[in-house]
Amino acid sequence: MQDVKLRLIAAHMVLIGVLGCAGSIPKIPDTPEAGLAKGDSYFQRGKYFEAQELYKGFLSRFPGHDRSDYAQFQLAESYFRNEEYPLAAAEYQVLMSNYGYSEYVDDALFQIGVCFWLESPRPERDQQKTADALSRFEQFLQIFPGSPLAEQAKGRIAEIHAKLAEKAFHTGYFYYRRNKPQAALIYFDRIIANHPNNEYWARAVYYKALILESRGDIEEAIRHFSQVLSYPDELAIKGDARDHLKVLRKY
Numbered sequence: 001m002q003d004v005k006l007r008l009i010a011a012h013m014v015l016i017g018v019l020g021c022a023g024s025i026p027k028i029p030d031t032p033e034a035g036l037a038k039g040d041s042y043f044q045r046g047k048y049f050e051a052q053e054l055y056k057g058f059l060s061r062f063p064g065h066d067r068s069d070y071a072q073f074q075l076a077e078s079y080f081r082n083e084e085y086p087l088a089a090a091e092y093q094v095l096m097s098n099y100g101y102s103e104y105v106d107d108a109l110f111q112i113g114v115c116f117w118l119e120s121p122r123p124e125r126d127q128q129k130t131a132d133a134l135s136r137f138e139q140f141l142q143i144f145p146g147s148p149l150a151e152q153a154k155g156r157i158a159e160i161h162a163k164l165a166e167k168a169f170h171t172g173y174f175y176y177r178r179n180k181p182q183a184a185l186i187y188f189d190r191i192i193a194n195h196p197n198n199e200y201w202a203r204a205v206y207y208k209a210l211i212l213e214s215r216g217d218i219e220e221a222i223r224h225f226s227q228v229l230s231y232p233d234e235l236a237i238k239g240d241a242r243d244h245l246k247v248l249r250k251y
Contacts, residue, residue, distance in 0.1 A: 026050050028057035032065050043074060048082040069095060069102035080111060089115040106144045110153060113137040117156060123167040134160045158197065165191045165200035172204065181211045202231040206241055213244065222248050 026042070029035045039054030055075035059068060076091035092108040092115070099105070113136035120130040137153045137160070144150065172187030184207065191204035209224035225248070228241040 024050075025053050028054065028061060032058060032062040032067065035062070036067060036071060039071070039074060043078060043081075046081070048078045051078045052082075069099035069104055072099060073102070073104040073108060076108065076111065080115065085115040085119050106140070106147050106149065109136060109140045109143070110147075110149045113140060113153070113156065117160065120160075120163070123163055124170065127164060127167055130160055130163055134164075161195040162198035162200065165195035165198050165204070168195070169200040169204055173207065176207055176211075181214070185211060199231075199233065199235065202228055202235055203237060205231075206237045209241070209244070213248065218248055 026038065029038055035054060035058040039051050039058065042048075042054060043051040052075060055071045055078065058065075058071045059075070062068070065071075072091065072095045076088050076095060079085075079088035079091055089112050092112045095102060095108045096105055102108075113133050116129050116133035116136060120127065120133060134157060137157050140147070140153050141150060141157075147153075168187045168191050172184045172191070175181075175183040175187070188204040188208045188211075191201055192208065195201055205224050206228045209221050209228065212221040212224060222245060225241040225245045228235075229238055229245075231238070
């Protein structure tokens with residue numbers, strides 16, 4: 001009986017600890033100015049759960065206020081800072097849908113891309129989130145090409161292309177190793193066409209060149225081996241490509 005009581009006490013203390021970590025729901029102030037100030041105070045101190053509740057309370061209690069777009073953006077940011085990326089993406093989308101006039105629309109679209117990117121799994125797994133991130137960053141650059149965030153968006157796009165190229169390359173190389181060149185070419189061509197300027201693009205070009213060489217298509221093999229050499233970073237396959245070119249140019 002004593003053991004049961006001790007276990008109940010321990011469970012109760014764990015529950016209190018969990019609730020304490022989550023934070024308590026703060027009281028919503030009576031004025032919009034005070035509500036936002038209190039929400040911002042919690043946000044700046046890293047108390048994102050409390051900030052979320054205050055921003056939601058503001059939006060519920062003062063609909064149509066001229067700073068509603070700010071409260072909506074900060075609500076999304078609170079979820080983002082708390083690493084609740086699906087909820088953050090949903091709230092950024094609410095801002096874009098309901099407050100199209102807002103100065104925060106460009107930031108919201110960029111952050112949706114970041115949310116999807118941060119949810120993106122390892123290359124061998126399904127890459128739908130990665131593709132979603134790519135579409136958002138590309139949309140961002142189309143709509144806001146002059147944004148201060150444009151260079152960051154371009155950097156994210158380059159990272160995404162490299163990741164998608166890596167996934168496709170491993171599949172193509174799988175078929176190449178099993179002497180199924182036609183199937184391998186499907187993936188190598190996809191990388192070459194859609195995901196340029198990264199290591200796996202260079203690898204795809206190199207293995208396509210090997211397939212072309214094996215088929216006797218010397219001119220196209222030379223062109224592809226030469227493309228490998230145009231890749232700016234150093235790779236071991238660049239030396240191999242040079243060796244192949246020396247032989248093929250004697251034909």
